[in-house]
Amino acid sequence: MDKCPHCGARGQLAHYTAGKYWKFAGISLFSSGRVRIEDECRICRKNRKLDYSEWERRRDLALSERSDHLQTPAEALAFLETVLQYSALEDLQEEAQELTDRFSDNPHIMALLGNAFSHFREWEQADAFFEAAGTTPECECLRAIDALRRGYPAEAAPKLEFIFQEQLSAYRDTLYLLAEAYQARGQMDEAAQVLDRIEKIWPSQAVEPEHKWYRKRNHGKKHLPTLALKSSIPAVPFFAQPVVYGTLIPLLLCYLGVTWWAGQIRPIYLLNGTDAPYDIEIAGKRRTLVPGRPELINIAEGNLEYKTFEPGVPSASVAVKTFWLTRAFQKRTFLLNPDSLALLYTERNGYAKRPLGEIDPQFHFYQARRLH
Known part of the structure; x- marks a missing residue:
């Protein structure tokens, strides 16, 4: 040896x-x-x-x-x-x-x-x-x-x-x-x-x-045979490489561009859970949040810092992030509740042309969180 x-x-x-x-x-x-x-x-x-x-x-x-x-x-x-x-x-x-x-x-x-x-x-x-x-x-x-x-x-x-x-x-x-x-x-x-x-x-x-x-x-591999894995993807012939890669690379670049742009315009709802309006500054812009009326904005993903002008509502930062590779296909809904007092719920119900019986809706409640 x-x-x-x-x-x-x-x-x-x-x-x-x-x-x-x-x-x-x-x-x-x-x-x-x-x-x-x-x-x-x-x-x-x-x-x-x-x-x-x-x-x-x-x-x-x-x-x-x-x-x-x-x-x-x-x-x-x-x-x-x-x-x-x-x-x-x-x-x-x-x-x-x-x-x-x-x-x-x-x-x-x-x-x-x-x-x-x-x-x-x-x-x-x-x-x-x-x-x-x-x-x-x-x-x-x-x-x-x-x-x-x-x-x-x-x-x-x-x-x-x-x-x-x-x-x-x-x-x-x-x-x-x-x-x-x-x-x-x-x-x-x-x-x-x-x-x-x-x-x-x-x-x-x-x-x-x-x-x-x-x-x-x-260590830790009892009776597990080692398998030699071989790629089943055939090699691209040299004469076909310009055509294949000339098509794949632009598509890949387009997809990467779409995922990047999706991260720059991520929709997020701003929600006031108190009984009085207050102002908040986020992404350099000041907004007034009215109780019970969500406001939709588009903002770049990342660590978002916001500043509030209400004594009982502290300023903070939250992380709005999605996985970049599948970002273009995600339908993630973000809700920012600076005061953490809003009570949110989702309802799941069923519909059928010929219902066989009563379908009870399912509710899920969320509270005491800044970011949902």
Whole structure:
């Protein structure tokens, strides 16, 4: 397993190719090429980004240099590491026969070849090389990793038992892969047992970032399998992007404009609950509120401050807000009662062409609030 250069956590660092897009307001618009993500840590999420053409140049150069020198086990090992680093399945298949002829009596190289083909999900070729590799501890570890890739942690567990029995810290990272495989299948109890045994044999691991990360995944997720969600929305073809985005962006901007304008003219009723009129100043304009006669005004949403000119009615501020994304569809009615003395009620009644019986109206009363 690799070690993150940023947080120091040990684990499998991800390598993949991602698209680059021109964005507007967080929305991807036009494709502008590809970028290569290298050494992404799943704990701290930091990575390295390379221009895709530069990454291709480095890949071709590295594979060319490695494939020309396959005379010693060290050179074969370097070639296989390069193949995995650059996901070069074709180069692996081209050189597999030469490596087999040259190192068929080397169980270490045979096991690494099996691991490389297993990495690319070429199961038949992986099985053939694992069969020729023997049963050394390292070969057993690679066989276990192969079983984990296929989704069989129960089959991998016996192959890794010797790590616990002999307390081999050099192979300890493989045990975390076993715990992760159990978690992916929703077998949280089995994953917890693996982590408990790791802590028992190597107590210092309990404070390591990667160990805490696995514990966090296990916490509160009993028997809930991890599902890989894939987007069902097809990518927009390049030739159709100007038409699609040329239509969607103006519509989006229009909708945002409508929601903004709806927030600037929010209707609000001013209500006097006393038995005498009094004046109120709101949004820089002075108004006279008559008892029992609501006055409708349109005002921008936000924290509204108002000032009253009646000794018993205090000045204050209220929050008139709605959710901006659905504001255009909301029919929210606001009522401001500065004196908090008005008694409001709503009546709900039913109507039918042929009523089957009497329908009792429902009343709801509201009082002692400034803003309704």
